[in-house]
Amino acid sequence: MTATATATHDLWIGGEWVPAASGRAIAVHDPATGALLAHVAEGDERDADRAVRAAADAYRGWRRTPVARRAELQQAVAALMRRDAEEIGRTLTLELGRPLGAAVAEVRRSADLLDYFAQEGLRLRGEMPLLGEPDERVLVVQEPLGVVVAIAPFNYPITLLLMKVGAALVTGNTVVAKPAQDTPLSTLHLARLFGEAGYPAGVLNVITGSGPELGEALVGHPVPAKVAFTGSTAAGIRIRRLAAETNKRVTLELGGQCPAIVCADADLDVAVPALVRHAYANSGQFCYRVNRMYVARERYDELVDRFAEGARGLRAGHGLEPGVDLGPLVGERIMATSAEHVADARARGARIACGGERLTGEPFDGGCFFAPTLIADATPAMKIMREETFGPVVGVAPFGDCEEAVALANDSRYGLAAYVFSRNLRTAWRIAEELEAGSVWVNDIHRSLHSVPFGGVKQSGLGREKSRHGLDEYLEHKTMYLGL
Template identity: 35%
Template structure:
């Protein structure tokens, strides 16, 4: 069993209260680590350290190229320790080791991208309309950043926040999910090894109620970034209004996957499975709403059900496993409840809908991949983010109907369009009210392109140049090159 600590002001520390939390493997509920259970006292200490490091330290004033080199060093260390990080992620979250290795490689690329971007924006000279003057616009670091990350992609989501915040010259307090903190602890060790000054990066562990809420409320924090659910996002946004701090929120989605009659049938079928059942559906951009044209609906559903029944559940360390467990017993019960709701609402359960019977899976939080047909947009299972291996299928007849159905949600994170008619694909993509639209693909993302949503899917963007800009403030500097008295008074 691993014994871990928090990282505050350059020191590895226990919780001030002495309280600890046990971390378990969702595959078999075995204990894998003991970590500090921080509270308000620890959070205040971390905020003070970050505040002092920003206001009095060297970090924000060192050359941007120097900061960039440190961020690039972190990328190198992550690449060095990919296997260890991936194994920790699989232990902690239950996802397959293949998925975890891919995540770690993507994480290294995020740090590499922002390390390279750190010194690329030297400001902008603008044409002043006033004679004998010069004017420029520069970007400066926001200040102290509170960063709250989710349990489904523990280190990936943390990297989207840490890397740009460091590159821009901010200091920060990272608060990972209390149930999946291990890889964030490890990468904090790598940040220390890279030579980032003390106080710049602080790691607080504990519940959202006792740590995350204080980060959102504190007048000493200048920005709060949160990835998670709508209700928590709403609380954070309300708390952040106390000092009008910058807010960046990614709050999930109910993402439509639209398959037209002229789509490449086999590819769209294969991708529909991946869209919803990857990582047991615990993905904010999961294609949990499948919209299929009437002309191919029955055949598509028949093949989809057949393939879904063949998905192999198991340990993330088994090379033959295609899907791991859900994250916790509480989450398992939530997914079970959504199945009961779907049945009550009149949807047709085609496969799954229950815990698996295999003896070797009984100790874990497993749930069978589930498909509902005969769904419509009035149903809760169509409208609400189930965040599990549940697929709802709706029919459509026309392009206009497909767009209407796809947009009929409070969310607007992502969606996909499948068709061999590129003009139709581009028309539909243009009509979808979502932050990301894939054409003839599902799930790809990369460091160079922005990620975020419309509507209730959140505020702001991560990744891309826009992800760096979230961690900056814009300043206009005006210089009068020939000052003289005005003689107004």
């Protein structure tokens, strides 16, 4: 399935491509040029009901399918993803804008994640407590929940969907997936691969749509047992409230406003490249990026200068062009937040060390490009230090001692990730322990690993994804008392 302007892609329900009940379609555009890529079906509450019921019908047989067979099918999809990695990556670059190399890497890492979940599923165990009672035995087992609704955002549409789908399917659940309206094409390609791998009809269903109505129809439907969502905190709170009406389980991976602390003894040759890379990856469009930095006063000017130099060295352009570091933002709505945060900082007296504006002229006209931006001398009242930017804009401020740095970092309603740089591991470890975040990186920043849990505290989420703990989110304990 390639992205072409003449294509209109249907919904994947019950193992078949079916048109939307509404008969309407959504246009998908290249954010780098504004060019039309394709149309996808615009599903509504009727399609949501049809997909949920297909998943419910499939669940009766899927939950009884041996785990070894579920794992085998999941690994087959992973192999097909590697086969099609270049094609899916190209589609992802066209609909999202991310440079091609990074898009292909997402597909391959996501295939690895499916393999990891398949292997972890084979290691699931029940337990039998040793009660010492002569005529009684107790067996504790884990069972699938039922139908799972998986809602993924635009920024990492493959990985963030398969965090949910991979864990749900190998544990015996069935899934109705809803991709973001900006990036549905790569997910529809995935649906085709699940069919090609031999999954029974209805085990995975993919429906596309625009606006909140389709998602609310899925979340509010009485049949699903769980909702797994990645997106904004505001949307997550709405989903949790609606899911509570039917007592659904939820896993929510929500917004972040992630701090980095650079101590006086930090190795800036290590810290600066890591911070620049993680602040501007995917043009800043991910939840655990570095959004704000706190730097020891005696190293502050040096870090600002070196960070700004690194940011200015990044090349923006169409993601299919070689050598491009930053693609466009996915749309004008996302672009507006970056501009708003820069304008707010300027009005409050901050210094724009680099960037600070939309990129115009060739080859940027027609697209949503924003220059890599560093806001220096930021204060706690500024939006860049309090709100999630989701764009290539970073704030930086000095601190006096470690206690002040930790207090500034924790002064947030978010708690997804945080970062510490110090040559003194005692100092770094103590700071890491004090930071209110679900994950903390010390002296390096890289992608979260598949084998460890990922998620946030405070208003950054509920529950965990990845690792064996991610599988637990899709299982229910059952205790069986056996009288002998």
